Amino acid sequence: MKNYLIITLFSFTSLLIAQNTDQSWKLYDDTQVAVISVTMDQVSYNWMISHPQSDSMHRCYVHFKNAHIDKVIENVGIRIRGNTSRDSKKKSFKLSFNTFVQGREFYDVDKMNINGEHNDPSIIRSKICWDFFQKIGMKSSRAAHAALYINNLYHGLCISVEHIDDEFINKNFSDPSGNLWKCLYPADLTWKGSNPDSYKFYSGSRQAYELTTNEKVNDYTQLARLIRIITQTPDNQFPDSLESIFNVDEFLKYEAMNVILGGWDDYWSLMNNYYLYYEPTEKKFHWIPYDYDNSFGVDWFSIDWSKAPPYSFPKVAQGQRPLIERILSVPKYRNLYSHFLKFIREKIFYLENWESKLFNLKNMISPFVVNDNFRTLDYGFTLSDFHNSYTTSYSNQHVKKGIRQFAVERYNYLSDKINFVTAPPMIYKIDFFPKNPRPNDSIYVYASGFSSNEIDKMTIHFHPGMLTVIYFYDMKFSPLISSSKVDEADRWVGVIPPLGSLGYGRFKIEAKDKIGITTVYPLGDFINIKASSGSASNSLLINEFMADNTNFIKDPAGEYDDWVELYNPTQNSITLTGMYLTDKKNNLTKWQFTQTNLKLDPGKHLLVWCDENHNDNQPGIHTNFKLSKSGEFIGLVANDGVTWLDSLTFGPQTSDISFGRTPDGSSTWKLMSPTPGSANIITSIANEFTLAEFKVSAFPNPFNPTTTIQYHLNKISDVSITIYDLLGRVIWSIIKTNQPIGINNITWQGKNEIGKSVNSGLYICKISDGNNQSVIKLLLLK
Structure with a gap:
């Protein structure tokens, strides 16, 4: 059956489909240096500076100004933040918008971390690292430069880094009700017994595993369970047990990125600086990266991190690291880690891919560096140090290499250091859409997999209802070639036919490589799907x-x-x-x-x-x-x-x-006017709401042979993109799941769904996130 597009104008007088307008992306826009001006009592300021270890909040006014925002907010809390950096001359600060006004947020965040980056003469290393994590699609902080003034005194150029807390969890995960642990040295994930309270221990004045949500309940049961599985599970049961509670692929992406960046202030090298989030609905842990000023050749241990071996990354603190050690002992996990290393090295870390962005940022921040006297106080960094730290040959104290120098040397060193062992294929990510199908909805199944022998075939094994019969649905290799996300480059797509009213079933996926080795995922339970009845009569x-x-x-x-x-x-x-x-x-x-x-x-x-x-x-x-x-x-x-x-x-x-x-x-x-618990009354303030669209553009347009379609999302969404010709026939379509907040891109190469180039002419692109949609015209000229 042919698919047709019918474009009609509606008068929406009784329909509410409005956007979720998360505004936090405006705080981390990096097209302009934000200016943050803090005004506070001078006595309080003096006390705060002279007591850097204190976490006491002091009242202040904050004027935040960047390309999108120009606002003053009062009764904000401010304090010094950080670990070892608290005693530095150029300090880092935390702003809290909800300490003195409970529940308040500023552009959908309640905290801001303003980091002084006193170790880094370039004042950009951590920003690059956070951008890289964003590019590979890992849940991580956003970052942007900011010039900080306190009581009219310029405290220098800083980097505003997104705070990892309940708001971060709410923006990034479907179920934000779980436990979030901040893990600092010596968080090595070693076994301390079955009692969950054993993991509440302190290192100095703070906990190694600090629970930062649900603190009143203070339940460490799931963390203890994770560590038990990591350390006590027999080898033959380890993959099944670990995958039942932990997103292995997230951890391996994290380690691959850290190893490439020379980021030693992490779990593998220093048992430090990461977050663990247990998502109750998924019943799994997520790994979240943290703190990246010690990267790109910063070194305190006489180690050349540009030549750090990828499978025996140097430990700057000795001791066990059971998670990475056990994972790399499993051949399929080792190969997946190698695959991520290879992908990130080539698609993300290759200097030509980001060098122009690096120097655009440098040019943007340079005027704010000139008058930053605080950056000179800790290590005597000069303006020449700032400029030279970007080059291909630089060294000063703990900064052993320039950024470009490290990038080139690290890229070259890894060229023959990444290898593979004999292992079965692995499917490391499975998803389906829609999550809650209606009776007549086809269910699109997405799987990302890898084999060093190449995957030859993927097949859905679907069991309808309670029957033991199996239906087999072949999947198609459908990579997004230009994507910076390895999941999308490894993607296969298949379809399960509509389930009918209240129909249900369960499925797994089989992968077969080119030498005939097969494996079936998930390792544990089937994935269950169920259709609705199609109606909600007699409902609330x-x-x-x-x-x-x-x-x-x-x-x-x-x-x-x-x-x-x-x-x-x-x-x-x-x-x-x-x-x-x-x-x-x-x-x-x-x-x-x-x-x-x-x-x-x-x-x-x-x-x-x-x-x-x-x-x-x-x-x-x-x-x-x-x-x-x-x-x-x-x-x-x-x-x-x-x-x-x-x-x-x-x-x-x-x-x-x-x-x-x-x-x-x-x-x-x-x-x-509110009428809680009683009949609603129309008043003069009433406003009817209509269908809301989201912004879509394409460039170039007209185009030949490819165009990039850009769309802006205000919440994490599944997005469908469909190209039609003027007769309403579907030419090309794709569904992109879990698209992040902010600007997203998809490239159409002027081809139909079987890869054949289409003729010159006018085409219609429709983009929908399930609630909102926009239509744009595309003109192909050959």
């Missing part, structure tokens, strides 16, 4: 909500919390017990109504407080998530954890103004 509705309850209504505990109102539009009582509320499209079971026999009578309303106080035994009903006044998603899900009963995506909200259906249960959403 989300009727009204307030995402910025500043001073309107208190919850039973006397707190001004976000809230959602549910409404029963039917003629019968509905039992809520077992249903779910969520603020994540990829986590339908985030919070469940567990109250016994909780019912809502016809025409009645129920108020639910969204305040993360679900474990505090407060009166009323409280979820484990808050709403974002900058825009977010709310979903109501049936007891099966799959069927949507109601959902909406909303944009920025106004303090003490609610957003609701008017009248109750209707399809028209309006800003209104």
Whole structure:
């Protein structure tokens, strides 16, 4: 059957499909040096500088200005931050927007780390490293340069690095309710016994494994379980056990990048500087990188890091590193690590790929370096040191090589040092879309795999329902050739036909290499999929909500919390017990109504407080998530954890103004005077909301033979891109999953889905993220 595009103009008077407008990307835009001006009491400033080890916050005003923002914010907290750098002359600072104003955020962050980079005469090494991690698609901090002034005194050029905390987790993971550990020296992941409390030990004045979320519960059970699996599992059970709790591919990407960068201030070399996040829904740990000023030839140990062996990376602190040691002893993991080394070396680290960006940044920051007297105080770095540290021949004290010098020498050294051993093929990433299919939706399955012998074939093994019969669906190798993400370069795509109403099944994927060795993934349980019924009749509705309850209504505990109102539009009582509320499209079971026999009578309303106080035994009903006044998603899900009963995506909200259906249960959403727990009333402030699009452009356009389609996302999304001809026929299409916030690119090479070049002419490109869509014309001229 042919696919056709019908383009129609609608008058949306009763439909809400607004963007989730996360604004934090504006803080880390690197097209201009931000200027951060802090004003604080001089006595407090003097005390802070003379007590660098103190974590006490001091009140201040902050004026933040860059290409997108020019705002002053008051009652901000400021303190000195860092570990060894606290005693440096050029200090690093932390800004906190929610210390003195609880719950407040500034462009969707509540903390900012302003790092002085006193070790680095180039004031750019960590910025390059963070950019590299972003390019390979790893969950990591964003970074941008900033000029810092405190009480009109210029404290120098710094790097603003995204703080890793609950806000970071919320932006980057589907389920942000888990435990986040900050792991510092000596966090070697060695076994200290089965008692979880054994891992709460201190090294000096701080914990090696510091729990930074869910601190009141202070549960180290999952961390102890991970370390037990790493250290106590027999060799023949190690891969199955490890993959059941840990994302091995993330760790291997991290180590491959660190080894290439000469980043010794890490787990392998120094048992230091990383985060572990346990995601409850996935039931797995994620590895998050941290701290990169000691890279690109910075050395305190008389080691030439440009010649550090990739399989025996030097340890600057002796002792066991069981995670990397055991992983590299498994042939398939060693090969995957080698594959990542090779990919990052060639696609990311090759100097010509980023040299122009390096010098564009240097030119941009140079005027701010000239007057930075603080950068000279710790090691006597001069302006010549700044300029020369970018070159191909430079050395001064602990900075043993210039950035370009290190990049060239490291690239050349690794040219014949990466090798492979005999091992079966490995599938290291599996995903499918849509996550919650409707009865007639085909399910697209994506798998990324590698074999040193090349993968010849991938096949989906699908078991429908409870049957033992297996359906086999061949997958197609569909790499994104120009992608900087190895997962996309290794990608295979297959399709499972529609499941029908309430249909379900489970699948695994088999990979076969070119010498006939096969393997099946996942190693453990099957991946389960289930379709909805296609209808949500006789259901509850989300009727009204307030995402910025500043001073309107208190919850039973006397707190001004976000809230959602549910409404029963039917003629019968509905039992809520077992249903779910969520603020994540990829986590339908985030919070469940567990109250016994909780019912809502016809025409009645129920108020639910969204305040993360679900474990505090407060009166009323409280979820484990808050709403974002900058825009977010709310979903109501049936007891099966799959069927949507109601959902909406909303944009920025106004303090003490609610957003609701008017009248109750209707399809028209309006800003209104809040009516929590009672019928919605239309007031003069009402505004109807219409379909929102996102920005899309293409360059060059007209083009020959390729064009880059650029789109901006305000939240992590699955995005479909489809090219049509003027007859409405599909010419080329692709679905890109888990696309990050900010600017994303996809290249169309003027070819159809079988790789044949298309004729000159006008084409239509439609981009959709499931809630919003945009259409752009593309003109191919030959």
